[in-house]
Amino acid sequence: MGIFDKFKIGLSKSSKSLSSGLNDLIFKKKINENTLNELEDFLIQSDVGVESAKELTEKFSNTKVNPKESGKDEIFKIFSNYVIEILKPLEKNIENISKNKPCVILVAGVNGVGKTTTIGKLGKILKQNEKKVVIGAADTFRAAAVNQLDVWAKRINADIIKSDEGADPASVAYKALEHAKNNNFDYLLIDTAGRLQNKKNLMDEFKKIAKVIKKIDSKAPHETFLILDATTGQSAINQVEEFQKITPITGIVMTKLDGTAKGGILLAIGKKFKLPIVALGMGEKEDDLNIFSADHYAKALMLE
Numbered sequence: 001m002g003i004f005d006k007f008k009i010g011l012s013k014s015s016k017s018l019s020s021g022l023n024d025l026i027f028k029k030k031i032n033e034n035t036l037n038e039l040e041d042f043l044i045q046s047d048v049g050v051e052s053a054k055e056l057t058e059k060f061s062n063t064k065v066n067p068k069e070s071g072k073d074e075i076f077k078i079f080s081n082y083v084i085e086i087l088k089p090l091e092k093n094i095e096n097i098s099k100n101k102p103c104v105i106l107v108a109g110v111n112g113v114g115k116t117t118t119i120g121k122l123g124k125i126l127k128q129n130e131k132k133v134v135i136g137a138a139d140t141f142r143a144a145a146v147n148q149l150d151v152w153a154k155r156i157n158a159d160i161i162k163s164d165e166g167a168d169p170a171s172v173a174y175k176a177l178e179h180a181k182n183n184n185f186d187y188l189l190i191d192t193a194g195r196l197q198n199k200k201n202l203m204d205e206f207k208k209i210a211k212v213i214k215k216i217d218s219k220a221p222h223e224t225f226l227i228l229d230a231t232t233g234q235s236a237i238n239q240v241e242e243f244q245k246i247t248p249i250t251g252i253v254m255t256k257l258d259g260t261a262k263g264g265i266l267l268a269i270g271k272k273f274k275l276p277i278v279a280l281g282m283g284e285k286e287d288d289l290n291i292f293s294a295d296h297y298a299k300a301l302m303l304e
């Protein structure tokens with residue numbers, strides 16, 4: 001299956017909702033002030049963000065649409081171009097981040113967003129690119145978390161450094177980096193716990209991990225990826241705000257786009273925070289992570 005086909009299937013719920021919504025609003029009646037207000041409301045409800053909804057409506061209103069001719073294509077094109085204009089500069093090429101060897105990637109996010117699964121899937125992509133990958137199981141909060149990561153490591157044939165439940169996450173991260181460095185690995189992916197009692201604990205934990213691994217490499221962690229669950233809609237916005245207070249975020253991975261009709265949330269996040277976007281999760285299996293492409297995303301959202 002080609003990459004665009006994966007985007008197409010992964011975003012099919014969102015594209016059905018968006019394109020048929022636009023279609024109903026624009027082409028079943030004459031465009032007037034009312035239609036434009038409805039259009040703006042529809043876009044806001046689709047989670048593309050208030051600002052994007054306004055700007056898109058503005059662009060639509062300046063377009064002379066003749067539904068009997070190519071009007072629909074024109075509107076869809078305006079939408080796609082707008083998405084590309086905002087998100088293309090945010091594409092993060094994972095290959096370009098490997099200047100540091102090993103490149104240490106901390107994976108952050110609240111409970112259940114897909115951190116562990118994303119590490120497995122990202123590890124697989126890197127391994128397919130002939131990279132040496134080791135995983136650090138620094139979510140020591142629950143034994144089940146380590147087991148889950150262990151299963152992923154076996155599945156993708158990557159090394160894993162782990163410790164017992166309750167062990168100090170920073171010491172696991174340290175051991176993992178030591179292993180990565182001594183064995184000439186390209187990437188170290190570190191899983192973290194999302195379920196600490198409060199923000200202060202979480203902040204302390206990130207600080208401690210960063211402080212300890214800096215003893216081996218003063219630039220580590222080179223990347224901190226924030227994982228966001230697309231099905232949580234607007235709450236993903238709050239999560240970015242909160243995590244940015246905890247630690248600098250260098251990339252976003254949005255998961256579970258296959259499970260929502262509101263995949264426009266990625267546009268809202270991109271527009272608001274202008275953070276690089278690394279990859280999109282579109283299913284639970286090992287091949288269900290796709291390196292982000294603004295073109296594919298924009299095009300797939302506007303399919304009928």
Ligand SMILES: Nc1nc2c(ncn2[C@@H]2O[C@H](COP(=O)(O)OP(=O)(O)OP(=O)(O)O)[C@@H](O)[C@H]2O)c(=O)[nH]1
Binds near residue numbers: 115117139145255282
């Ligand atoms: N449909 C779908 N499910 C996903 C995707 N990514 C992850 N999941 C599922 O979401 C659930 C939670 O994923 P985890 O990777 O365990 O999430 P986590 O952030 O590590 O969770 P905690 O460690 O408990 O904080 C699992 O059932 C995954 O299979 C995705 O892109 N699509």
Ligand SMILES: [Mg+2]
Binds near residue numbers: 115117191
């Ligand atoms: Mg986990």
